[in-house]
Structure formats: C-alpha cells, structure tokens
Amino acid sequence: MAMGGMGMRITTNAMIRRYSTNLNNALGDLDSKRNTVATNRNFNKIAEDPAAAMKSFKLRSNFQRTEVQKANTLDALAKLEEVTSNIQGCTSMGRNFIEKSLLSYSDPNSAFESRQAYKQEVDQLIESFLQQANGKYNENFIFGGASTKDLPFEKLESGEILYRGVPVNTPTYLTKDDVARILSEPAPDGFGLKDNVTGTTPELSTTLTNLMGASTTGDPNTISAKDLYDAINSATNQLTGNPAGATDTYATMLNENAIFKNAGLEVSGLEVKVMLSQMGLNDLPNPSGNPTFDSLVSNPTLSTAYASIMAGTDLATDDSKTISYSELKDKIEAYANSLTGNIETPKIDPDTGAYVMKPDGTCEMEPITPAQFQSDLHAKVDQNIADKDVTLTKDQVKEMLGNVGLLDTTTATTPSLTVVLDEMMLDPTGVLPYGKDQLSYDEVEDAIDRVVEKDILSESQGYQLKANKEIGYQLKYTTYFNEHSYRDIGFGMKEKEGQIVSTSAFDTAVNGLDVFGHGIDEDGLPNNIIALAQELSKTLAVDDISELDFEKHNKIIDKMRASYDDMVDNGLAAIGTKCAFLENTDDQLTEASQILNEQISDLDFCDPAEAITNLMWAQYAYNATLKVGNTLLSNSFIDFMS
Incomplete structure (x- = not known):
C-alpha cells in the first residue's frame, strides 16, 4: 500500500x-x-522573429534613404524653379525696357535731360537685375555656384560688376601677350623679367616721357587726344623714322592706331558736312529760275566738295561712317591742293548776319583761296576733336608706342622673359607647333607649376606669380567653373579617387556666370547682361553724345535683345530639361517608397x-x-x- x-x-x-x-x-x-x-504587429522583439526583424530593418533603411532622396529631389526641383523664376524676371524686365524705354531715346541729338531720364531707367534695370541675380532659396544664394552663403554679384562704386570677387568682364583666358606683360611688368603688379633687347631710335620710355610732357590736362598721367596727336607729329619727338621693314613712319602708324579710334579720335561724315556748311558751302537747288536765289549757290556745292574730299572711302556714300583725325586732315590737304581756283561762298555781313546783295539783286560771293580753305577746315576739325574732350591714359599711350614697335634697351634677367614665357606657353602634348597663343583658365596653374617643377622659377616665385591679380582671376575661374554641389537622388551616389562620380548624383550648383554671361565680345562689349546695362548707363552719362556713342548705344541694345533671347531659348530650356528630369525622378522615388512601405507593412503588421x-x-x-x-x-x- x-x-x-x-x-x-x-x-x-x-x-x-x-x-x-x-x-x-x-x-x-x-x-x-x-x-x-x-x-x-507580427512581432515586437527581434527574438520573436530574427529573420523577419533583419529583413524589416533592411527595408526600413531603404525606405528612409528613399525618403531622403525624395526630399533632395524636391529641394533641388524647388531651387531650379526659383532659378527659372528669377531668369524669367530678368528677361521680362529687359524686354519691357527695350520695348518701352527706347521710345524716349531715338535721336543722338536728344536733350541731355531726356537722356538722363533714360539713364535712370537703365540704372533701375541694373538694380533689378542685381536683385534677381542675388536671389535666394531657403536663405541660400541660388546663383552662387557651390558658395551659397556669400553674395554672388556686387556692383562697385566705379560701376564695375563683380562675381565672387572677379570682374564679370574678365576673359576666361590669357593671351601670350598677356602672360608676357605680366612677367615683364615690375613688381608688385608684374614679375620684372626681361630679355636682352636693343632699343629703337627713339626709345619707348624717352618717347613716352616727351609725349606725356605735352599734356595740357594738368594730370601727368593723362593727355588729350588732340595734344597727343600734335606731339606725335612734332619733329622734336623724332617719330618720323621708319621701323625695320616698314614703309610708314612711327608717326603715321601712331596716328592710325586702334587705341586712337577706340578713344574717339574720329570724325563722322555728317560732322564734316556740318563743318563745310559752317564755312558757307551749300546744296541749294540750281537753277531755280530765280536769279537772286541762284546767286546764293556756293561753288563748289557742299555735296561736290564733300564727295571730292571723301573720294575712295566709305564715307563718300555713307556719312554715318567715321574717318580718323589724321586721314581726314590728309584728305583735306589733298583736296585743297587739287583746286585750280578759289572757292566761292555767299558773302554775309558780319554785323547784320544778312547776305550782302549787289545792285542787280544777286548775292555777292566771298572768295576763299585753297590754302585758306585748308587752314579753316583743319581748324574746325581740330576744334571738333577738342570739343569731344577725349583723353588717354599714360598706359594707353605706352601701349600705342609698343604696338608700333618702339623698344627700350634692356639687359636679360635670370631667368629671362623668353625662357619663362616659352615654357608657360608650351603645349605639353607635343603637337606642333608646340607653343600656344593663349592659356585657358584651367591651364594657367599647370603652366606655372611646370615652370617651378623644371626649376626655372623657385617655389616662392611660383606662389608670387599665382598671386598676380590677373592670374588670380583665372585661378578663381578654375574654381568657379569646376565646382559642384551634388545631391543624392537615388542613382547610387559614389566616390572615385576622392571625387563624386557625376553620373551617380545630381549637381544643384548654378553658376551665375553661366546664366548671366561673362567676358567680352569682339566689339569690346560685355557678355554679362548686368555689365552690359552698366555700359549703356555710362554711354548715356556724357554731356554731349556723339555719333559713335549713339552707334555704341544701338549695338548695346541689339546685344541686350540677343542676350535675353538666348537666356530664354537656351538657358531656360536647359533648366527646364533638368526640372523635367527631377520630376520624373520624384515620381520614380514616390513609387519606390510606396512599394517599400507596402513590403514593410506586410512584414511587420x-x-x-x-x-x-x-x-x-x-x-x-x-x-x-x-x-x-x-x-x-x-x-x-x-x-x-x-
């Protein structure tokens, strides 16, 4: 039991x-x-279902990454839409300005007050452009490239427009002459390199001193175009010699120098006609059938004299063209020498200003000898140039003298100018002719480094050369045009050799120089729309606007119109393509996010x-x-x- x-x-x-x-x-x-x-939920702890939990973590990680990529895409899209809005604002304002403001300025002889009212509209346009170009999105400057915290565009008191410290008119290259000038100019602006050179007769420095000594402006660093012309053609300055291999004298070449032309030392055909009219020549109809009226006709007529003076030039048929001061005076002299008798113009009483009439009712004629005609017309041409108040700087005069071949005697430095210049301009690919005519902005630094690596210049000299202002601008261009601001939008962003692979991400950087333009064209006009408007403002600021100023004004307006059209046709089109790409990417990311969310829901819930x-x-x-x-x-x- x-x-x-x-x-x-x-x-x-x-x-x-x-x-x-x-x-x-x-x-x-x-x-x-x-x-x-x-x-x-299917599980609340990893231990409840380790396999499902690990899969869920991976899905959630992908989901979060997709959401970040989607946010990046929408942010980039919103930025580009802001860019589009600002560009459209600029083009709209610019086109409205051209359509409306030109109505108030269509004549070079318009009143100064009218031009100043027009200038105020131009200045307002510049300020509006600057506001748009310095636009922000999320407190970041949208046209600053990769630098979105600093103001991209700035206008100095001088009127110069800068982009992140670099003048927008700066070319994106240095010519061989530019590099030679930088290397040869004395410190601190240059490098002071020289070659062995045998000076010309006369030497450049001596001639420059003599010419600038003729200035009556009161400023030793400027000279009026008229004073310079007279000094060039003075026998005391020894410019009547010929450069080696040339038939023209130094004086002749200086008189025809492009710097003179660009400075305004030219006279239009219309201005010559006005001068002839002031001397009494006219184009009255003849015969008119009225003896008194017919007696007022000058001999020769104004048109006949003008055609004879301008024979062989474009001005003979187009009085809007211009002729150099020197060539005009030569043609006046040639015409006077061709005359076989006196020129006759209607005689005017100096006291009453009325024609002096003879008893028979015809006008008495005033004879002008060919020599007197030449002297009087030369004087009027001189006065025309003096009234334009054209001045040139000492640097411009020095450039003119260098252009015609004047040289100073110099002793070569170590290293010499030629050695450094040839190495910098060398084509390292070895493609004939081995030397380059210019260095693009992204070649300048490599050229300097190559000179240093070959021990032609020391390392400190290389740094000194890079510190040069003009070279510094090119180095900044290298940065500005090669910088990026990449965002991950779902294309597997990855790095290679420390750099983001461009095809694996989206670049959100917008370079203001690309959008609004940079550099200058063959006419010397800015490509940047803000600087172009500033150039127009300067043209309108003068008291008396010349035919050349008016012609420049019209060129600027035409370039403005073309620039705005290009911004719409090319700039906005390219941005629109990017926006469409981002919109498609957002749709794809949204779909991917939904799929991941469904997979997470199926697994977790x-x-x-x-x-x-x-x-x-x-x-x-x-x-x-x-x-x-x-x-x-x-x-x-x-x-x-x-």
Whole structure:
C-alpha cells in the first residue's frame, strides 16, 4: 500500500508539473495574441522573429534613404524653379525696357535731360537685375555656384560688376601677350623679367616721357587726344623714322592706331558736312529760275566738295561712317591742293548776319583761296576733336608706342622673359607647333607649376606669380567653373579617387556666370547682361553724345535683345530639361517608397481579422486548459486524502 501510495504521489506531481507548463504556455500564447491584436504587429522583439526583424530593418533603411532622396529631389526641383523664376524676371524686365524705354531715346541729338531720364531707367534695370541675380532659396544664394552663403554679384562704386570677387568682364583666358606683360611688368603688379633687347631710335620710355610732357590736362598721367596727336607729329619727338621693314613712319602708324579710334579720335561724315556748311558751302537747288536765289549757290556745292574730299572711302556714300583725325586732315590737304581756283561762298555781313546783295539783286560771293580753305577746315576739325574732350591714359599711350614697335634697351634677367614665357606657353602634348597663343583658365596653374617643377622659377616665385591679380582671376575661374554641389537622388551616389562620380548624383550648383554671361565680345562689349546695362548707363552719362556713342548705344541694345533671347531659348530650356528630369525622378522615388512601405507593412503588421481569430482560439485553448486543470486538481486531491 505504501508503495502504491508513493507511486500515486509521483504521478500526481508529474501531472501537475506538466499541466503547469501547458497552462503557462497557453497563457503566454494568449498574451502574445492579445499583444498582436493590440499592436497590430507580427512581432515586437527581434527574438520573436530574427529573420523577419533583419529583413524589416533592411527595408526600413531603404525606405528612409528613399525618403531622403525624395526630399533632395524636391529641394533641388524647388531651387531650379526659383532659378527659372528669377531668369524669367530678368528677361521680362529687359524686354519691357527695350520695348518701352527706347521710345524716349531715338535721336543722338536728344536733350541731355531726356537722356538722363533714360539713364535712370537703365540704372533701375541694373538694380533689378542685381536683385534677381542675388536671389535666394531657403536663405541660400541660388546663383552662387557651390558658395551659397556669400553674395554672388556686387556692383562697385566705379560701376564695375563683380562675381565672387572677379570682374564679370574678365576673359576666361590669357593671351601670350598677356602672360608676357605680366612677367615683364615690375613688381608688385608684374614679375620684372626681361630679355636682352636693343632699343629703337627713339626709345619707348624717352618717347613716352616727351609725349606725356605735352599734356595740357594738368594730370601727368593723362593727355588729350588732340595734344597727343600734335606731339606725335612734332619733329622734336623724332617719330618720323621708319621701323625695320616698314614703309610708314612711327608717326603715321601712331596716328592710325586702334587705341586712337577706340578713344574717339574720329570724325563722322555728317560732322564734316556740318563743318563745310559752317564755312558757307551749300546744296541749294540750281537753277531755280530765280536769279537772286541762284546767286546764293556756293561753288563748289557742299555735296561736290564733300564727295571730292571723301573720294575712295566709305564715307563718300555713307556719312554715318567715321574717318580718323589724321586721314581726314590728309584728305583735306589733298583736296585743297587739287583746286585750280578759289572757292566761292555767299558773302554775309558780319554785323547784320544778312547776305550782302549787289545792285542787280544777286548775292555777292566771298572768295576763299585753297590754302585758306585748308587752314579753316583743319581748324574746325581740330576744334571738333577738342570739343569731344577725349583723353588717354599714360598706359594707353605706352601701349600705342609698343604696338608700333618702339623698344627700350634692356639687359636679360635670370631667368629671362623668353625662357619663362616659352615654357608657360608650351603645349605639353607635343603637337606642333608646340607653343600656344593663349592659356585657358584651367591651364594657367599647370603652366606655372611646370615652370617651378623644371626649376626655372623657385617655389616662392611660383606662389608670387599665382598671386598676380590677373592670374588670380583665372585661378578663381578654375574654381568657379569646376565646382559642384551634388545631391543624392537615388542613382547610387559614389566616390572615385576622392571625387563624386557625376553620373551617380545630381549637381544643384548654378553658376551665375553661366546664366548671366561673362567676358567680352569682339566689339569690346560685355557678355554679362548686368555689365552690359552698366555700359549703356555710362554711354548715356556724357554731356554731349556723339555719333559713335549713339552707334555704341544701338549695338548695346541689339546685344541686350540677343542676350535675353538666348537666356530664354537656351538657358531656360536647359533648366527646364533638368526640372523635367527631377520630376520624373520624384515620381520614380514616390513609387519606390510606396512599394517599400507596402513590403514593410506586410512584414511587420498583421491581418486584423486573422489576429482576432487567433486570439479567440488562444482564449479557447486557455479556458480549456483551465477546465482540464480543475478536473485534474480535484481528483488528485480526493485521491490523496483517501
């Protein structure tokens, strides 16, 4: 009986332990199903489903990255839309200005006050352009390239327009002459290199001193065009010699120099006609049938004299063209020498200003000898040039003298100018003719480094050369045109050799020089629309506007119109293509985000109906377990007591 009793107690304990385990399992399963229904999640801990949890982490990581890429795409798109808006603002203002403002300025002889009112509109246009060019998006300057915190465009008191410290009119290259000038100019602007040179007769420096000594401007660094012309043609300055291999004298070449022309030392055909009219020549109809009227006709007529003076030039048929001061005086002299008799003009009473009439009712004629005609017309040409108040700087005069071949005697430095210049302009590819005519902005630094690497210049001299202002501008251009601001928009952004692979990301940098222009054209006009408007403002600022100024004005207006058209046809079109690309990318990222979100939902979250069903089954199982336990516990206790 004892053994039987002992056996019953062991069996009861085993049943209780097994029951307790099953009950706890049922309770745990019920609690799990309750959490599933409450949280709507398939698992709340990694341990519950490690494989699903790891997959979920990966999906969530991809989802977050896609959301960041989508935000980057929308941000880039919003920036480009702001860029588009600002460019459209500039082109719209510019076109409206051309259409409306030109109505107030169509005549070079318009009043000064009228031109100043027009100039104010130009200045307002410049300020509006600057506001648009310095536009912001999210407190960042949109046209600053990769530098979005600093003001990109700036207007100095002088009127010069800068982009991040570099004048927008700066060419994106240095010619061989530019490099030679930088190397040869004395410090601090230049480098002071020289070659062995045998000076001309006369030497450049001596001639420059003599010419500038003739200035009557009161400023030793400027000279009027008239004073310079007279000094050049003075025998005391020894400019009547010929350069080697040339037939023209130094004086002749200087008189025809382009700097004179660009400075305004020219006279238009219309101005010559006015001078002839002031001397009494006219184009009255003849014969008119009225003896008195016919007697007022000059001999020769104004048109005949003008055509003879301008024979062989474009001015003979187009009086809007211009002729150099020197050539005009030569042609006047040639015409006077060709005359075989006096010129006759209607005589005017100096006291009354009326024609002097003879008893027969015809006008008395005033004879002018050819020599007097030449002298008087030369004087009027001189006065015309003097009235234009054209001045040149000492540097311009020095450039003119250098252009015609004047040289100073110099002794070569170590290294010489030619050695450094030839090495810098060398074509390292070895393609004939080995030397370059110019260095682009991205070649300048390599050229300097090559000279240093070959020990032609020391390292410190290389740094000194890079510190030159003009070279510094080219080095900044290298930075500005090669900088980027990449954003990850879902194309697997990656690096190679420390640089972002351009095809793996989107470049959001917008270079203001690319948008609004830089450098100058073949006419010397700025390509930048802000600087171009500033040039127009300067043209209108003069008291008396000349035919050349008016011609320049028209060229500027034509260039403005072409620039605005180009900004629309090419600039906005390119930005529109980028915007369309970003919009398509956003659509793709949105779709990818939705797919990832669905995959995460399928993995992490349960089906509510299924979860509730499972909870009911768990509750049923738990209740059944409790009922079984109640039966077991009751029987076992009675058996134990008995």
